[in-house]
Structures are given as structure tokens and as C-alpha cells.
Amino acid sequence: MKKAQIILLGLVLAFSTAVAQNKTEVQLKQYEATLKKIDAQVINGESDVERRNSTYTFIKTLVQALKLPGSYNYPFDSLKTISIVKDPLNKFRIFSWAFAEEDGTSRFYGAIQMNNPQKLELFPLKDYSPAIKNIRDTITTNEYWVGAQYYEIIPPVKPTDPYLLLGWKANDPKTSMRIIEPITFENDKVKMGAPVFKLEKGKIANRMVFEYGRSLSMMLKYLPSKKWIVFDHLIPSQPAKEGFYEFYGPDLSYDGLKYENGSWVFMSNLNLTNDPSISDELFNDPKKLALPQNQPAKKDKKY
Known part of the structure; x- marks a missing residue:
């Protein structure tokens, strides 16, 4: 493989990786926004049952978010509670x-x-x-x-x-x-x-x-x-x-x-x-x- 082809292949792979990482970050931000809304329901729910159901939904959503590649380094820093x-x-x-x-x-x-x-x-x-x-x-x-x-x-x-x-x-x-x-x-x-x-x-x-x-x-x-x-x-x-x-x-x-x-x-x-x-x-x-x-x-x- 010629040097120019190797360079081109490297650039394509780097671009593909960057696109995938950007897509994952967008997904993590979407999950974080959802978790923030559920978190508010946990705090402000009128009944114990309502707040408990919201807690279980929060846990399931958090696990789904953590399954995404690179989630370990995502801070989720808007989740204050x-x-x-x-x-x-x-x-x-x-x-x-x-x-x-x-x-x-x-x-x-x-x-x-x-x-x-x-x-x-x-x-x-x-x-x-x-x-x-x-x-x-x-x-x-x-x-x-x-x-x-x-x-x-x-x-x-x-x-x-x-x-x-x-x-x-x-x-x-x-x-x-x-x-x-x-x-x-x-x-x-x-x-x-x-x-x-x-x-x-x-x-x-x-x-x-x-x-x-x-x-x-x-x-x-x-x-x-x-x-x-x-x-x-x-x-x-x-x-x-x-x-x-x-x-x-x-x-x-x-x-x-x-x-x-x-x-x-x-x-x-x-x-x-x-x-x-x-x-x-x-x-x-x-x-x-x-x-x-x-x-x-x-x-x-x-x-």
C-alpha cells in the first residue's frame, strides 16, 4: 500500500472514530436530560409509590446510559441529588x-x-x-x-x-x-x-x-x-x-x-x-x- 493510501486510510478511520464518539456523547446528553427529569419526579412526587416508581425508572435509565461506549468518562454533572x-x-x-x-x-x-x-x-x-x-x-x-x-x-x-x-x-x-x-x-x-x-x-x-x-x-x-x-x-x-x-x-x-x-x-x-x-x-x-x-x-x- 502506498504512503498516500495509508495516510488517507488513517484519516478516514480517525474521522469515523470522531463521528462515533460525537454520536455517543449526544446520546449520553439525552440520557442525562431524561435522568434529570426523572430525578425531579423522585424528589417532588406526591406519594411514596410515585416516588419509588420514579426511582426504579431512574435506575433502569442510568444502566442504559452506562452501557454506551465511553460512559465511564461522562460526568453526569447536572444530576445534583x-x-x-x-x-x-x-x-x-x-x-x-x-x-x-x-x-x-x-x-x-x-x-x-x-x-x-x-x-x-x-x-x-x-x-x-x-x-x-x-x-x-x-x-x-x-x-x-x-x-x-x-x-x-x-x-x-x-x-x-x-x-x-x-x-x-x-x-x-x-x-x-x-x-x-x-x-x-x-x-x-x-x-x-x-x-x-x-x-x-x-x-x-x-x-x-x-x-x-x-x-x-x-x-x-x-x-x-x-x-x-x-x-x-x-x-x-x-x-x-x-x-x-x-x-x-x-x-x-x-x-x-x-x-x-x-x-x-x-x-x-x-x-x-x-x-x-x-x-x-x-x-x-x-x-x-x-x-x-x-x-x-x-x-x-x-x-
Whole structure:
């Protein structure tokens, strides 16, 4: 084949690829517009049944959109009521959102999309919270999930470490939760929870759970410069309320976890105000926050 023919063939292939990519992007934008309309129905539906049916339609439409080539890199950034968080190592991203039940509780929905250019590799997240009696210690899967809406993914420090997901959960009409969820991918399966948290008095936890009053909120944040996870220290409003977590809230002190040899080791009574670099990292730009609606933003109980 002559050089001119090779160049021409290359140009034709490049043009065909560009046309196909443009067509896919148009389709993804159309799906996004549809999802945005359904999302409004989920929020504004007059009855629980109406909103639930809209939720199922939303899920089916989202899956159809994700089947398109290149969907992994499409941001869906006009969908404001769901959280879409991408792994800093770019291996996967997580969709998660809350559905408000009429009794004041929430059911969570979500999915993990792997970065697979060849085909859609999707793990649905199925909320089984009511059936999980001890969420701090139970190892679960995506099919048996402690529902939450995630807002940050902490990549593994070493290849053998799990990822950590930071999330928020409306627990019941009286309390909310913040959760640190370890997650690993092994043999095409998802495992959630791992014995990587070393707490006080030699205790080990598979998952960190903080519970506090529904009208309050809690800070839970990763400081990559130090490999620390820092969070508000939660206490009851009165000593007699100990163990009744609807009365727990921040006391303006901070605890944390530091990374040591594959584990996250508990630290108490941290001084976070005198270190300018930490103060900068703790600042949350409101324009960049992607946290759930109706999410309390203060503080929590410590395990």
C-alpha cells in the first residue's frame, strides 16, 4: 500500500472514530436530560409509590446510559441529588443516593462502575441495613450493603490495602451517621469491611461508624498530606444521655486515624487549628462540596 493510501486510510478511520464518539456523547446528553427529569419526579412526587416508581425508572435509565461506549468518562454533572465519586487511581467510580421514606428513614441506592472500556462492568449496591445488626463489625458485599451516600474515596496506600469510602447515612428519624467503609475487589467480587481500624484498648473494627443527632452534622475528612482521617469528637448533651445517640453532637475537639503499616490507628484529642496546612485542607469550598441533601453537617459519636 502506498504512503498516500495509508495516510488517507488513517484519516478516514480517525474521522469515523470522531463521528462515533460525537454520536455517543449526544446520546449520553439525552440520557442525562431524561435522568434529570426523572430525578425531579423522585424528589417532588406526591406519594411514596410515585416516588419509588420514579426511582426504579431512574435506575433502569442510568444502566442504559452506562452501557454506551465511553460512559465511564461522562460526568453526569447536572444530576445534583446523587453523588458520583471517582477513584483517584481511576479504576472505578461510585453512584450513590438516598431515598427518603415516609416514616423518616432513608433507603440508599447505588452502583459501582469499573473503568472497563470493553464492556459495562457494574456492581449494584443493595441496601440491607435493617438486616445488619452490627454494622461496625460485619463484613458485607455490594449485594448486602450498609447503605450510604459517599462523598470521598481514599485510595490504598499500598496495593494490598483496601480503598476507604467516606459516606453519610440518614439512619432513622432521630439520628444520622458518618461511615468509613473499606472496600476491595477480588475475583470479580466486591468485599466491604476489613479489620484495618485499630481503636483504643486494642479493639479492632471492620468499619468505622459515627452516630449523632439528626439535626446536627459532623466533620469527617481525609488529609492526604499526612495520611490522616480526622473527625469531630462526639459526646452526649448530658451525662445521663450516654448511649442515646440522638443527643450526641460535636464538642469542638477532634479525633482521627493515622495510617501505619496497613492499619488505621486511632488518635484522640488532635490539635488541628495551629497547623496552617491542616487548616487549609479542612476548609471546604462550598462550590466544590458534593454532599447529600438534608445531610447534617456537624459531629458524631466515636467508636
